[in-house]
Amino acid sequence: MKREEFLKQLEQLLDGISEEEKADALAFYRSYFEDAGEENEESVIAELESPEKVAQSIKKNLGMEKENGSYGMPADQNPEWNKNDDDMFVKSEEAPKEKKGGWSAAAIVLVVLTSPLWLTLLLVVASLLLAVVAILFGIAVAVVAVMASLVFAGFLLIGFGFSTLFTGGVAVGLGLTGAGLLVLGLGILAVLLVVWVSGVFLPWAVRGIIGLCKKPFEKKKESGVAA
Known part of the structure; x- marks a missing residue:
């Protein structure tokens, strides 16, 4: 038997x-x-x-x-x-x-033996997160600099345009003024776009990412309750 x-x-x-x-x-x-x-x-x-x-x-x-x-x-x-x-x-x-x-x-022995592996993984993940934060910060600084430059250049061109109307000719003055208004408009549009991204798109994107990260855990929880 x-x-x-x-x-x-x-x-x-x-x-x-x-x-x-x-x-x-x-x-x-x-x-x-x-x-x-x-x-x-x-x-x-x-x-x-x-x-x-x-x-x-x-x-x-x-x-x-x-x-x-x-x-x-x-x-x-x-x-x-x-x-x-x-x-x-x-x-x-x-x-x-x-x-x-x-x-x-x-379990304790397993955690100790595998600690070099998961500590390395944690360091890699932390480094990647820091790199992403640094990149986003750099992009934000660049966008703000571009917006400020556009607005400043727009006002500057408009000022030169008005002064040229009385000193260098009407055509040149109108051209500079029109260019200044165009650049200023682009700067204002950039400001509005950044405000929309930071106030609407980013919160929506963050909620979506958090929701995606929670889904696997919610499925496990539902499976545990069903069991």
């Missing part, structure tokens, strides 16, 4: 108990086999004797459930149960806690 066949028969024989107790028992014996290793599978089955024997022992010990907790140690490793050789396995709440503690320790 192989391990899976043994566990399958045991599951069928435990139909009379609750699903939670059945799952705990099967999980314990599966772990028992895994700890022993494939090379010791036959010796473990010989030690347990048969699925019927194990199922009978589990059902017999269910009366001690509240006192003992979960399926744990063999009788020869548990003095409280050495009084009766038929009771091979009893419950023990400490096994899950030890397993949980083991997982916590493994």
